[in-house]
Amino acid sequence: MSALLKVRNLSRHYGTRIGCEDVSFDLHPGELLCIVGESGSGKSTLLNTVAAQLAPTSGSVSYRQRDGQWLSVNALSEADRRRLAREEWGFVTQNPRDGLRLNVSAGANVAERLMALGMRNYSQLRGIARSWLERVEIDPERIDDAPTGFSGGMQQRLQIARTLVTQPRLVFMDEPTAGLDVSVQARILDLLRRLVNELGLAAVMVTHDLAVARLLAARTIVMQGGRVVETGLTDQILDDPQHPYTQLLVSSVLTT
């Protein structure tokens, strides 16, 4: 199957400091790829550069559109990049407050991404919003409540509904369960696993938690100091890590 995304020799520097350096990978339709590494290893820089939220210092990101045409993401105008983010991509932030509009209702948070695609029928929008709230295990009776009154876990589930309602082909997620209680994390990871399978989503997810990678990702990239030190099947990396840094990461998880 042809790739959906091709990342080639991607680097992003902050002045003289390396964010990420010379990263290459392909992502295929329906594949969830995890980027793991300790704090400061360059995971978020890589994700944001691939998702065109940061300009690369060098290298390229190519994306295959629904019509089969390859887009050179970095060469797009700002308007075309926004169209791509609206119509084909989704982004789930670590802090749901960054990805939600807190002063509008839960229903509006879900529906407005559809409105941005041109859907205008109020009762249809409300029906879809209700069904997505149910899908992410939020009581649809809370459709008119503002997310400020929701728990952190509920806010994150709402952000997931808001992101997935437009049926994106590719989703970027930055530590979507970090900062939540362990039981809340488990519920969200379970939900993500189910939705990714049901929708056949392709996704790139940043996590510092190898257990999250094990649960969700067939393939994993391990980063250290902005560079990829190991990449391959998640189970293989976790069961038989080849690079000393990965061995350290895996063993520190096993001993904590």
Ligand SMILES: Nc1ncnc2c1ncn2[C@@H]1O[C@H](COP(=O)(O)OP(=O)(O)OP(=O)(O)O)[C@@H](O)[C@H]1O
């Ligand atoms: N805006 C910035 N300005 C300068 N340096 C930055 C900036 N953002 C990140 N960096 C540096 O780039 C490197 C990679 O940081 P990045 O945040 O991508 O790592 P990370 O693995 O996502 O870490 P964390 O898990 O803590 O978010 C670090 O050395 C960091 O200090």
